[in-house]
Amino acid sequence: MFFGVALIAYITDRLFGEFPFIRHPIVLMGDFITAFQKRFYRDSILRGFWLVFWLLAAVLAIVTPITLIGNPWILGIIASTGIAGKMLYESVNNVLSDPSSIRYLVSRDTQNLSESEINKAAIETYAENLSDGVIAPLFYLLVFGLVGLFLYKAVNTLDSMVGYRNERYEKFGKVSARLDDLLNYLPSRITAVIILTFFGKLSALKKTWHYGAQHESPNAGYPIAAMALSLYVSLGGPTSYFGTIKNKPYFGEGKREITDGDVRSALALQWKLDTLVILLLAAGVYA
Structure with missing residues (x-):
């Protein structure tokens, strides 16, 4: 277990967030994916497999020598670039003062969203x-070290860029999407349990599993359902994407009019999560 590196990484992210003076590793991965598509894209599962293979091979070739440094402080600072806790919190919190900023956080149509719909999306x-930006990266960092963290982030980046079920990516992005589903299976459910625990709603675990399973993603529904049940709100529901309404199921059993206060209640989870993660990682280092 890489407790020391993970502790340094988490605290560094919480204190400093993204480093504006470097080209972020995730951006570099995105550049690789874009360049590969421009030259080698075909409507083919095999061609999509080769995209995954070469990106993961490149990440492995770059990160493995870095791990030989052996200095936990250097490794922890590098690892912090794979954790997005501070950026996530600030981005969602910013929606409260600038509702239009929701367009940077979601793929749904945002032009005509009501205040309640903006809060729901946030x-x-x-x-x-x-799950994707905090718990999963920490999980793979703890279990597999820096290599595990950045391989996970590579797969997650692949899924965010090509893992769509549309005409262009149905075949090309299939391997990326399925691998992302596999890697997020445990972290998404761990995240749901953490949310329920912090809100004192572990009794809603069975309902969380019920609602979570209704999401089209095998993983995304669980933390969303846990948050909905914890806040007594209903998330999900009909949502517009590219001008077409998708009739998504509702997650939760509470009110459907979502307020700024509900967003603040969700964000209040952050200090509890920070405390838990830092204490657990510190205990791991001590042990």
Whole structure:
């Protein structure tokens, strides 16, 4: 277990967030994916497999020598670039003062969203990305070290860029999407349990599993359902994407009019999460 590196990484992210003076590793991965598509894209599962293969091979070739440094402080600072806790919190919190900023956080149509729909989108984004941006990276960093962290981030970046079920990516992005589903299976459910625990709603675990399973993603629904049940709100529901309404199921059993106060209640989870993670990682270092 890489407790020391993970502790340094988490605290560094919470204190400093993204480093504006470097080109972020995730951006570099995105550049690789874009360049590969421009030259090698075909409507083919095999061609999509080669995209995954070469990106993961490149990440492995770059990160493995870095791990030989052996200095936990250097490794922890590098690892912090794979954790997005501060950026996630600030981005969602910013929606409260600048509702139009929701367009940077979601893929749904945002031009005509009501205040309630903006707040709902903000809470859903926060819940889902607690898993993708915080818990999952920490999980793979703890278990597999720096290599595990950045391989996970590579797969997650692939899914965010090509893992769509549309005409262009149905085949090309299939391997990326399925691998992302596999890697997020445990972290998404761990995140749901953490949310329920902090809100004192572990009794709603069975309902969380019921609602979570209704999401079209095998993983995203669980943290969203946990947050909805914890806040007594209903998330999900009909949502517009590219001008077409998608009739998504509702997650939760509470009110459907989502307020700024509900967003603040969701964000209040952050200091509890910070305390838990830092204490657990510190205990791991001590042990």
